[in-house]
Amino acid sequence: MSDKLMKAEGLSVSIEEGELLHEVSLEIGKGETHVLMGPNGAGKSTFGYTLMGSPQYTVTGGRILFEGEDITRLSADKRAKKGMFLSFQNPLEVPGLTLESFLRASVRAVTGKPVKLFAFRKELEETLALLKIDPAYAERELNVGFSGGEKKKAEILQLLLLRPKFAILDETDSGLDVDAVRVVSAGIEEYQRRQEGALLVITHSTRILESLKVDRTHVMVKGRIVYSGGASVVEGINRDGFEQFISSGEE
């Protein structure tokens, strides 16, 4: 079936020290918002990184389909060109590379077209304003000396400018104060509205979910998805934590 935008089929992932994900399956349709929750160390970020094509992880079983095409062996840049995006939990610092020239290079790479400078500048300025980022940051070195909140806002800035079809948000809300969460959420809503963008929101808190319409929630424990269901499970987790799921991960 190719009406699903992204499908992970029985995905197993290893690093040298052992297997981290065990036959994980998950499907996300166009414009849908899914949440992936679970305790620390469950493998949520590993899953996100693997979907994006991090060479750090080796796929030992299963496959990843994007718009019906097997992308399991594609490099990350090719996945990005197909419309995938990963907002990093810890965005990397690249000294000497300005945010603006990085964004320009990325937009050019993803679209495969030269960037129209004037239009790009205008969109950049508007998006910076939307995310309440000081315009001077465009000339700052990528993530260098950015606070945790600023780094996350810069990730959402990239999300909005690159216009992917599917974005993985890895702990985008962690370490943010209330105001920053609000700004970031507004950015994500803008992405959903403008692009009909699909989302996989990886989180272990629920604050960011308050303003997002969630289609489906998955709980991962010890490298396995142990529960998939409607948005209501979030309330249960809020109340009782992940205890109810832990035993199911032990099988």
Next chain:
Amino acid sequence: MNIFDEDRRFYDFTDDESGFYRLEEGLSPEIVRQISEEKHDPEWMRDFRLKSLEVYNRTPVPDWGPPIDGLNMEEIASYVRPNTSMQGRWEDVPEEIRNTFEKLGIPQAERESLAGVGAQYDSELVYHSVRDEVAAQGVVYTDMESALTGEYADLVRETFMKLVPPEDHKFAALHGAVWSGGSFVYVPPGVKVEIPLQSYFRLNARGAGQFEHTLIIVGEGADLHFIEGCSAPKYNVANLHAGCVELYVKKGARLRYSTIENWSKNMYNLNTKRALVEEGAVMEWVSGSFGSHTSYLYPTTVLKGDRSHAEFTGITFAGAGQNLDTGAKMIHLGRETSSFIDTKSISGRGGISTYRSSVQIMAGAKGSKASVNCASLMLDSYSRSDTIPAMDIRTSEADVGHEAKIGRISDEAVFYLMSRGIPENEARAMIVSGFADTVSKELPLEYAAEMNNLIRLEMENG
């Protein structure tokens, strides 16, 4: 065929050597006399050359740096000059030579408002022009040979190889014996040269050494930016470059000296550069070392005058088969002098990059400050980077700081950029260009662009 060889075609081109004058290979007093005669040296210079040859013959090859045993002096033709005399206008330069320079982008650079171009083809200057307004300010910019008999002949005699005496090391002595070509610049006191002066030289003939001499004197309170760019075509026979740069920065003057060297991969680059900085004067070095098989390069600044200041910003890129030993040397003599070294070295594909520096603060240099900041980036796990910073502080009244960073290119940062659609080799090049940014920022725009292209070229072979 690999991509790298394909892309170096813009740099590795050679012209037909026919019609060029070429001396016998190897070195003897007869050859040195012949060079001297051919160049119409004044008597003192002929004697200086012969004396330097004696020093050369009795001085051993340095044994403390990268190996240079692949270099056979007997095979090096010391003097090859093009079949052309000095030219004042670009249009008058022979077409073949002009084509070579055009591939190197010189006329463009000139159009971009560079003040003068002294381009050295093999050992002679073939093209030389100084913009009228600069000449009108009394600035002398000429080839070294003309300077020996020109308006400032006495000044040249007083200063030539006084900062870098032939006794300094074997290749300084060799230079003294066979030097040929190069630039002389004199900026009269108080004159501020608004636009940078540029010289561009490169090697061509097979097996030919290059021994150009650069002598710059910036008068009291004057200001100059001089840019030297080098590129050479690739050959299979060992090539030698033993140039010499002497810079005199007078009281209250400022000199910025920028170079991007891009030698062919068989070049032994044994260059000596030194500056003497007087009271309250400022010396700024910007140095990019690319290419060559082996390099020894440590521009030295002697902070002689009180409150004199020097900055050195440098980058070195060592790729496959390259062993580049570079750095800087600061000697503080005057009181309240200050120096600042900021270097970046990159090594990839098994290249060896060594940062070697020396900061000396003499007993009399009270209240002086020195800061050394060196960072190394290795592009893979089989390249090598070493850091050898020496400090010799002879007064307690000095403020000295040192920071060294050494690291490998971050796979996660590469993945980060790739996740934004940027292909791997471009992502790596962006990270390396970013690492080099402190140096590119110091360069004029077209040079910064050229340096980024060089970085890209060097990395594309990965």
